[in-house]
Amino acid sequence: MLRSAAILIITCLLTASSVFAQLNNNPDTFETENGDLKVHPILHGTVIFEWNDVDVYVDPWGSADLYEGKSEPELILITHPHGDHLSNETLAALNTENATFIVPQVVAEQMPEKYSEQVVILKNGETYSQNGIKIKAIPMYNLPNEGARHTKNWGNGYVITMAGQRLYVSGDTEDIPEMRQLEKIDIAFVCMNLPYTMDIYQAASGVLDFEPxxxxxxxxxxxxxxxxxxxxxxxxxxxxxxxxxxxxER
Incomplete structure (x- = not known):
C-alpha cells in the first residue's frame, strides 16, 4: 500500500511538472476585422496589448529586462497603488514620454510630479478614448467591503475596447456583482490569489457567469x-x- 501511495504521489508530481513546463509567456495573436491584436503576458498582473502599432500597458511592474524588445507605450493603465501594480521604479525604466496614464485618483496622488501633465483620472463608471481605443473604469474591491484591502471606488478594473474586441482586466477584486454583470467580453484577465483577492473557485464561479x-x-x-x-x-x-x-524565471 505504501509503495502504491508513493507511486501515486510521484505520478502527480511529474504530471504537475509536465503541465508547468508547457506554460509560456509568449504572446497570443487574435485576428480581427480591424487588424491583429497581440496579447503579451508579462508578470503577475502586468499585460501588454498591441494593436496597429499602439501599445497599451496594464500595471507595469518588474525589472527592465521584461520589457526589452517591446514597443513604447501609448497608454498605461494602472488599477491601484499597491506596489505590484503601481511601480514608480518600473515606470522610470520605461520610455513613457509619449504615454497617457489612465489611473484612479489614489494612484495619481502617489505618482511623481513629472507625470502630472500625462495623467487622466477616471472614477468607476467613467470612460476615456484615444487612438481608437475606449477605456471604461469599473469597480474592483474585496468582500466584505468594510475594512478591506481594496475598497469600492478606490481602484479601477478596466474594460478596454480595441480592435473591435472587449477586454476586461480585473485588477485586485473578488467575485463582485459588477464582474458577474459584464457582457460581451471577448478576452478576460481575472485575478485569484488569497488572501488578497479570491480563490480559484470564487473566480471560476464569476467567470462562468459572465462567460468571456x-x-x-x-x-x-x-x-x-x-x-x-x-x-x-x-x-x-x-x-x-x-x-x-x-x-x-529570470
Missing amino acids: KVMYPYHHRGQDIERFKEVVDWEGKDIDVRLKNWYP
Whole structure:
C-alpha cells in the first residue's frame, strides 16, 4: 500500500511538472476585422496589448529586462497603488514620454510630479478614448467591503475596447456583482490569489457567469490554475481558458 501511495504521489508530481513546463509567456495573436491584436503576458498582473502599432500597458511592474524588445507605450493603465501594480521604479525604466496614464485618483496622488501633465483620472463608471481605443473604469474591491484591502471606488478594473474586441482586466477584486454583470467580453484577465483577492473557485464561479470567450487567469501566485481550468471546462461552456507562465524565471 505504501509503495502504491508513493507511486501515486510521484505520478502527480511529474504530471504537475509536465503541465508547468508547457506554460509560456509568449504572446497570443487574435485576428480581427480591424487588424491583429497581440496579447503579451508579462508578470503577475502586468499585460501588454498591441494593436496597429499602439501599445497599451496594464500595471507595469518588474525589472527592465521584461520589457526589452517591446514597443513604447501609448497608454498605461494602472488599477491601484499597491506596489505590484503601481511601480514608480518600473515606470522610470520605461520610455513613457509619449504615454497617457489612465489611473484612479489614489494612484495619481502617489505618482511623481513629472507625470502630472500625462495623467487622466477616471472614477468607476467613467470612460476615456484615444487612438481608437475606449477605456471604461469599473469597480474592483474585496468582500466584505468594510475594512478591506481594496475598497469600492478606490481602484479601477478596466474594460478596454480595441480592435473591435472587449477586454476586461480585473485588477485586485473578488467575485463582485459588477464582474458577474459584464457582457460581451471577448478576452478576460481575472485575478485569484488569497488572501488578497479570491480563490480559484470564487473566480471560476464569476467567470462562468459572465462567460468571456477567452479567459486568462493572472495575478495568481501560489494558486492552482490547472484546477481553475478544470472547474471552468467541466461546465461545458464555450470559454477558452488559456494558462500562461506569469512568473517566468529570470
